[in-house]
Amino acid sequence: MIRMSKETDYAIVLLAYFAKDQDGLKHSAREAAMESQLPLPMVRKILKVLAREGLLVSHRGAKGGYGLVRRGERISIGEIIKAMEGPLAVTECIEAPGECRHEPVCGLRTNWQRINEIVFEALDSMTLSDLTGSFPDPIASGPGELVSLQ
Amino acid sequence: MIRMSKETDYAIVLLAYFAKDQDGLKHSAREAAMESQLPLPMVRKILKVLAREGLLVSHRGAKGGYGLVRRGERISIGEIIKAMEGPLAVTECIEAPGECRHEPVCGLRTNWQRINEIVFEALDSMTLSDLTGSFPDPIASGPGELVSLQ
DNA sequence: TGTAATAGTACCAATCTGGTACTATTTATC
DNA sequence: GATAAATAGTACCAGATTGGTACTATTACA
Numbered sequence: 001m002i003r004m005s006k007e008t009d010y011a012i013v014l015l016a017y018f019a020k021d022q023d024g025l026k027h028s029a030r031e032a033a034m035e036s037q038l039p040l041p042m043v044r045k046i047l048k049v050l051a052r053e054g055l056l057v058s059h060r061g062a063k064g065g066y067g068l069v070r071r072g073e074r075i076s077i078g079e080i081i082k083a084m085e086g087p088l089a090v091t092e093c094i095e096a097p098g099e100c101r102h103e104p105v106c107g108l109r110t111n112w113q114r115i116n117e118i119v120f121e122a123l124d125s126m127t128l129s130d131l132t133g134s135f136p137d138p139i140a141s142g143p144g145e146l147v148s149l150q
Numbered sequence: 151m152i153r154m155s156k157e158t159d160y161a162i163v164l165l166a167y168f169a170k171d172q173d174g175l176k177h178s179a180r181e182a183a184m185e186s187q188l189p190l191p192m193v194r195k196i197l198k199v200l201a202r203e204g205l206l207v208s209h210r211g212a213k214g215g216y217g218l219v220r221r222g223e224r225i226s227i228g229e230i231i232k233a234m235e236g237p238l239a240v241t242e243c244i245e246a247p248g249e250c251r252h253e254p255v256c257g258l259r260t261n262w263q264r265i266n267e268i269v270f271e272a273l274d275s276m277t278l279s280d281l282t283g284s285f286p287d288p289i290a291s292g293p294g295e296l297v298s299l300q
Numbered sequence: 301t302g303t304a305a306t307a308g309t310a311c312c313a314a315t316c317t318g319g320t321a322c323t324a325t326t327t328a329t330c
Numbered sequence: 331g332a333t334a335a336a337t338a339g340t341a342c343c344a345g346a347t348t349g350g351t352a353c354t355a356t357t358a359c360a
Contacts, residue, residue, distance in 0.1 A: 004240050006318065013256055028336065037255050041320050048338065061327025062335040077265065090154050105187050106163055111281045115227065115273070122268040131261045156349065178305065191351050198307065211358025212304040 008084040010038055011046050012131065015055065015080060019072030019128040026065035046084075053083035072132065078124035088120045158234040160188055161196050162281065165205065165230060169222030169278040176215035196234075203233035222282065228274035238270045 017036050018027065027035075033043040047066050051058040055075065056066040068075070082088055089095035093109045094116050103109060167186050168177065177185075183193040197216050201208040205225065206216040218225070232238055239245035243259045244266050253259060 005316090009241055013252070013258065016258060030336090037252055039319070042318075044337080045319085051337080058337060059327085060325075060335095060337045062333090063328055064326080064336045066337085091159055102163070102187055108163065108166060108281050115276055118272045118276075119269050122272055123265070126265055126268075131258050155347090180305090189350070192349075194306080195350085201306080208306060209358090210304095210306045210356075212302095213359060214305045214357080216306085 004081065005085065007042075007046060008081055010036075010042060011050060011084050012077065012080055012128075013038070014043065014046060015050070015068070015072075015075065015128055016132050018056070018066070018068045019075070019132055022071075024067050024071070026059055026067040028065040031065070050080075050083060055080065055083050072128035073130075075128045076124045077126040077128070077131070078120050080128075081123060088116065088123075090116050090119065154231065155235065157192075157196060158231055160186075160192060161200060161234050162227065162230055162278075163188070164193065164196060165200070165218070165222075165225065165278055166282050168206070168216070168218045169225070169282055172221075174217050174221070176209055176217040178215040181215070200230075200233060205230065205233050222278035223280075225278045226274045227276040227278070227281070228270050230278075231273060238266070238273075240266050240269065 013036055014032055017032060029044045029047050030040060032038075032047065033040040036043070047056060047058075050056045051066060055069055057069050058064070058066050078088065087095055091112050093100045093103055093106070094112055097103075097109065100106070163186055164182055167182060179194045179197050180190060182188075182197065183190040186193070197206060197208075200206045201216060205219055207219050208214070208216050228238065237245055241262050243250045243253055243256070244262055247253075247259065250256070
């Protein structure tokens with residue numbers, strides 16, 4: 001379905017939760033799980049990844065927890081997906097050029113690359129804050145702007 | 151990975167093959183499989199789906215085969231993905247509103263919907279012919295045009 | 301009537317995914 | 331220090347999905 005994995009989906013929900021309070025306080029995995037109503041072990045797993053990938057800062061020990069590394073409006077959805085799922089690629093030939101045995105015959109690769117770029121430019125143009133607030137209507141603001149935003 | 155399934159990937163490769171000859175001749179599954187170097191049973195399976203979904207016309211019996219239902223520049227990549235994978239939805243709440251048990255707490259749904267639209271508007275703006283030829287550079291032609299194309 | 305094609309299912313093995321469990325390490329607090 | 335509360339790092343498992351095959355039925359040309 002060209003579907004994100006649930007893990008990534010949850011990651012975005014969790015980060016949106018972190019972004020909601022502007023003061024960037026730390027929250028423990030337990031707290032985040034309760035607030036977002038997601039299973040705690042899953043939340044732990046995801047927050048670990050997000051910390052490793054540098055989207056969250058972590059603090060170990062008692063009274064430890066996680067906090068956003070920067071404000072929500074400076075974290076893009078594309079960035080989060082990248083953190084959870086590795087390099088963004090809609091087809092194998094984008095992720096690992098030369099490894100697809102059809103590549104010599106196929107001839108679509110460079111154009112796939114463009115499609116890939118367009119899709120992920122769209123995802124990079126959305127920020128966490130866009131998700132939590134109501135962000136500008138794409139019709140009203142014009143599609144060009146949304147895609148060209150960085 | 152926000153990755154298309156191989157089936158969809160193959161479907162696009164196959165349709166691109168059909169689009170290459172402008173006169174819209176019919177080709178059998180066997181022929182398409184040989185030309186595109188994809189496994190025949192897989193090709194058969196995919197062509198059946200594409201015919202059922204109305205992107206190919208089929209002709210049974212000896213000398214039968216498949217042909218594009220309309221010219222390549224009028225078939226969008228989004229349409230193909232839809233045909234192969236059903237309604238396009240990056241998250242569960244887009245595909246089946248109300249069924250996700252987190253929906254009441256989550257509050258991201260309407261914004262996911264926007265993201266979904268943006269991604270698939272991008273996919274709808276690409277046509278089969280864009281894939282086979284070299285299509286206009288998105289920078290040069292301006293992103294707005296690509297996204298607003300239908 | 302024979303042959304070459306699509307239509308429709310049903311099936312299977314292998315991989316991926318969602319989710320859990322366990323141990324090690326770190327750190328605030330008493 | 332001892333303790334408790336937190337993250338870090340793995341390893342694991344069952345079920346769903348995916349890539350791929352096989353088989354039978356139907357259609358239509360020659």
